[in-house]
Amino acid sequence: MESARKDEQESTTRSESPTLTPFALEDVADGKYRTDLQRILLRFQEKYVVENKDGSKTFVGVSNDEAQNSFIARIIDMLDDQVVGETSFGYFGPGTRPSIMSTYTANEHLKQGFGRRRAVIANEICKKRTGMNLHSSMARRPAADAFWQRLVEQNLAQVTIDTTGKKIYSML
Numbered sequence: 489m490e491s492a493r494k495d496e497q498e499s500t501t502r503s504e505s506p507t508l509t510p511f512a513l514e515d516v517a518d519g520k521y522r523t524d525l526q527r528i529l530l531r532f533q534e535k536y537v538v539e540n541k542d543g544s545k546t547f548v549g550v551s552n553d554e555a556q557n558s559f560i561a562r563i564i565d566m567l568d569d570q571v572v573g574e575t576s577f578g579y580f581g582p583g584t585r586p587s588i589m590s591t592y593t594a595n596e597h598l599k600q601g602f603g604r605r606r607a608v609i610a611n612e613i614c615k616k617r618t619g620m621n622l623h624s625s626m627a628r629r630p631a632a633d634a635f636w637q638r639l640v641e642q643n644l645a646q647v648t649i650d651t652t653g654k655k656i657y658s659m660l
Contacts, residue, residue, distance in 0.1 A: 528564065538609065543567065544602075546609060556581045559617060563606045565593075572597040575606040579618050585658075586614035587623040591632070603635060608644065611659035624657035 529535045532549030539545060544567040552559045560578035564571055573593035579586040588610070593603045611622040624636050636657035639645035645659050 528562070532562070544572070546605065548609065548613070550613065561610065561613060563609055565602045565606060567597070573602045573606060575603070575610055577610045577614070577622060579614065585623045586618055586620055588625050604639065604644070607639065607659060622659045626654070
């Protein structure tokens with residue numbers, strides 16, 4: 489996983505979607521951001537920030553468990569010094585797939601691309617660390633299904649049906 493971290497720092501992720509811009513994960517300097525944000529990120533071994541062209545910032549925290557070959561991460565979007573959304577995701581070792589644990593976007597910022605951008609960043613982290621794409625949670629609300637369906641329509645995700653007939657979404 490250490491080599492994956494190095495790869496993330498050295499390369500810019502490129503998106504095939506015309507609505508998404510390339511991004512790079514830059515290390516976060518301790519003490520540079522709001523105290524409450526620093527407390528959240530303090531829990532993580534690795535801390536990054538993406539400076540977005542729309543003026544917002546996307547913060548990423550990742551903690552690794554080398555013994556279990558797993559990681560857990562959190563992405564926080566901020567605009568005008570206010571949190572507008574968060575996504576938590578992880579990979580829990582061999583035999584599992586990376587998946588979203590929870591995601592939230594403030595009502596006044598829905599359908600502005602924040603959730604999509606967090607999903608794309610999370611997916612790139614998952615691909616670099618595990619070689620697998622990010623998957624939806626198995627326990628989704630109807631709003632989450634609608635979000636994933638929009639990603640499918642934008643050619644950013646795909647849907648498959650498991651043996652029980654339940655839809656499973658995954659990023660491309």
